[in-house]
Amino acid sequence: MSDATPTVEEAIVAQARVHAREVADEIGVDLASVDWAVSARAKRRAGVCRYDHEREVATVVLSRRAYRSYDSGEFEAIVRHELVHAWEFQTHGESGHGSRFRERAAAVDAPRHCEPFSEPRxxxxxxxxxxxxxxxxxxxxxxxxxxxxxxxxxxxxxxxxxxxxxxxxxxxxxxxxxxxxxxxx
Structure with a gap:
């Protein structure tokens, strides 16, 4: 058994997965078809959901900078936002920020857009x-x-x-x- 402290990336994914399990049924997303990743490069985007149509898997990529900038409630709102995208991909094959997204996001208290977490250059x-x-x-x-x-x-x-x-x-x-x-x- 290891005493190793988890990396920041492991901590981000762990917190996201825990919250995702809490809200998955409410959103309607199939977590078995969701992968998780962390971006150390993202400067303005708190998260993104990419869909692999061949594998039918949504990958939620969360920003390390956003994680460090937001409090836990704001971070969890980003997770919900990206899971709504994953749900749209899983059920409709596409996703955006249109009326279907807005309706589902409002139902689970997910923001339509995320607050900036860094100043522009x-x-x-x-x-x-x-x-x-x-x-x-x-x-x-x-x-x-x-x-x-x-x-x-x-x-x-x-x-x-x-x-x-x-x-x-x-x-x-x-x-x-x-x-x-x-x-x-």
């Missing part, structure tokens, strides 16, 4: 209407904002590096900000 802002998008990675609109237009009004974008406050509106501006920040990027 970049903020994309429309210079005309003020629309704002948060980005954790340097996506194409972050790197070359002048090549994209706001979906709401057609205006141009300004990008802000949140930690430093530096802003840019062109690909050259992105390069200059990155060079100026060096190791602080």
């Amino acid at each position: 970049y903020r994309l802002v429309c210079s005309d209407c003020g629309w704002e998008g948060k980005r954790h990675r340097a996506s194409n609109p972050v790197k070359a904002p002048d090549q994209y237009r706001c979906g709401d009004c057609g205006g141009g974008y300004r990008v802000e590096h949140v930690e430093s406050g530096r802003t840019w509106t062109t690909a050259g501006g992105y390069g200059a900000a990155r060079a100026a920040l060096g190791d602080d990027w």
